Amino acid sequence: MRAMASSWPIPARRSVAVSAADPLRLAKLTEMVEAAGYSLASVDTADVLLCDGEPPRSDVPALVLGASRSEHAGVLPADATQEQIVAALHAIAAGLTVRLPSRAFSELRDATAQELLTPRELQVLAAISDGAGNKAIARQLGISLHTVKFHIESLFRKLGARSRAEAVAKGMEFVRDTVEL
Amino acid sequence: MNAALEFLPQFSRSVQSTVAAAKPSVVAVRNADRQYISGLVWAPDVVVTSEQAMGSREQYELVREGVAVKARILARDPGTNILVLRSEQPIETKERVVGVAQVGAFVLALGANVEGALTVRAGLVNTVGAQWYSRAGGRIDQRIALDIRLHRTEEGGPVLDAEGALIGMSTQGVAGQVLVIPTATLERVVPELVRDGRVARGWLGLALHPVAVPHALRDVAGHTTGMMVMSIANDSPGAKAGLAPGDILLTIDDAPARMRSMAALLDASSIGRQVKLRVIRGGEVMSLETVIAARPT
Numbered sequence: 090m091r092a093m094a095s096s097w098p099i100p101a102r103r104s105v106a107v108s109a110a111d112p113l114r115l116a117k118l119t120e121m122v123e124a125a126g127y128s129l130a131s132v133d134t135a136d137v138l139l140c141d142g143e144p145p146r147s148d149v150p151a152l153v154l155g156a157s158r159s160e161h162a163g164v165l166p167a168d169a170t171q172e173q174i175v176a177a178l179h180a181i182a183a184g185l186t187v188r189l190p191s192r193a194f195s196e197l198r199d200a201t202a203q204e205l206l207t208p209r210e211l212q213v214l215a216a217i218s219d220g221a222g223n224k225a226i227a228r229q230l231g232i233s234l235h236t237v238k239f240h241i242e243s244l245f246r247k248l249g250a251r252s253r254a255e256a257v258a259k260g261m262e263f264v265r266d267t268v269e270l
Numbered sequence: 271m272n273a274a275l276e277f278l279p280q281f282s283r284s285v286q287s288t289v290a291a292a293k294p295s296v297v298a299v300r301n302a303d304r305q306y307i308s309g310l311v312w313a314p315d316v317v318v319t320s321e322q323a324m325g326s327r328e329q330y331e332l333v334r335e336g337v338a339v340k341a342r343i344l345a346r347d348p349g350t351n352i353l354v355l356r357s358e359q360p361i362e363t364k365e366r367v368v369g370v371a372q373v374g375a376f377v378l379a380l381g382a383n384v385e386g387a388l389t390v391r392a393g394l395v396n397t398v399g400a401q402w403y404s405r406a407g408g409r410i411d412q413r414i415a416l417d418i419r420l421h422r423t424e425e426g427g428p429v430l431d432a433e434g435a436l437i438g439m440s441t442q443g444v445a446g447q448v449l450v451i452p453t454a455t456l457e458r459v460v461p462e463l464v465r466d467g468r469v470a471r472g473w474l475g476l477a478l479h480p481v482a483v484p485h486a487l488r489d490v491a492g493h494t495t496g497m498m499v500m501s502i503a504n505d506s507p508g509a510k511a512g513l514a515p516g517d518i519l520l521t522i523d524d525a526p527a528r529m530r531s532m533a534a535l536l537d538a539s540s541i542g543r544q545v546k547l548r549v550i551r552g553g554e555v556m557s558l559e560t561v562i563a564a565r566p567t
Binding site (some may be wrong): 111113114117119126155167193194195196197198199200201202203204205207208209210211266267268270 | 301303305306320322324325340353384402403405407413418422423441442444445447449473474476477478479480481482483484491494495500516518528530532533536
């Protein structure tokens with residue numbers, strides 16, 4: 090999907106309103122939006138808002154650069170690159186939500202054995218996120234269907250998930266725990 | 271006017287004079303698109319700011335009261351969230367007085383706006399705790415959190431006590447909590463970054479993921495958790511030890527392989543030290559040896 094974003098045709102009626110307190114910044118963002126093939130519109134008539142800082146009150150989905158709150162359709166850092174901004178506009182125009190991984194400075198914590206997944210549970214989680222069913226997982230890992238169900242039950246309990254989709258979503262956060270030492 | 275009524279104007283004047291005296295320690299760090307954060311003037315040609323809040327442009331401007339000088343990034347350490355810029359021209363600054371954070375103490379968090387004019391927030395030291403390790407593996411000498419919120423552009427500026435002494439640099443933590451990188455950490459890391467362009471740390475060359483040891487292996491392993499080897503850098507100490515992806519690291523020199531203890535073990539003094547690694551491979555526990563290297567830049 091990432092590779093496709095830049096080559097997606099933009100529906101002709103998609104229009105963007107740009108807001109920024111700083112006039113130079115406004116000019117720069119406006120130029121960027123036009124270069125990406127969007128038409129410009131006012132806040133009242135636009136399909137998507139692109140805002141540097143907090144956006145004006147509006148029901149239109151907004152891509153906000155450097156937002157402190159996260160209720161907007163899209164949130165990117167203040168120093169997002171042109172490629173990131175254009176890709177995010179495409180995604181928001183298509184009705185998607187855009188977020189970057191959290192970057193707040195935080196403490197290194199060790200999880201307990203009850204919270205951590207076993208290597209087998211990690212394999213099962215990877216297979217679930219590939220869309221594999223229980224039978225396919227059993228075949229792939231060379232274990233019985235009963236054992237697959239046992240691992241999935243344990244996986245759901247540790248992740249606090251009630252569905253496979255939720256397990257995959259929560260598992261994504263988990264996988265980020267890889268450290269390079 | 272009685273004493274109680276006189277206190278508030280006095281307090282206000284006192285804060286204003288502390289802020290005015292601190293002006294030479296603050297600048298805005300601005301890029302060509304006029305995006306900016308705040309910076310702490312460390313020396314006439316060195317400005318310190320928040321690593322996580324900075325991009326990676328070639329050129330920046332340091333701005334104070336509308337006057338801009340050019341600067342470039344000298345070095346950055348995500349481990350301690352410290353980024354160092356070198357200014358092309360000297361900036362006026364003043365001698366640093368080191369402050370120590372006390373819980374409940376009144377503090378001022380200084381920043382700058384896009385034109386380099388001062389911004390100020392006032393609050394209290396919310397918590398003070400022992401040294402801690404960041405997710406990027408850096409050691410922070412003290413856990414200091416404030417009870418204030420900062421705008422994103424105010425991050426990276428100095429945090430002062432009521433006397434105007436420097437407690438540290440402001441840093442956004444999780445869920446908007448404002449942390450302080452203590453002056454002790456800045457004094458330890460900034461000179462090293464200026465001199466060497468990096469902070470020396472021990473290195474095994476492993477990408478590790480914490481895992482629960484499977485129940486069937488807990489008795490033989492003697493531990494309930496370990497670190498699974500996800501990948502190994504070429505010619506790294508991990509590669510020389512003969513580690514393979516999928517191995518579960520249990521101990522290093524008999525200390526359990528846990529994220530915090532490993533971050534602590536791999537400090538600068540560990541470079542060159544021979545260590546014994548206990549790992550589980552294919553259901554068996556085995557011992558390997560290697561020599562800790564210096565983390566490459």
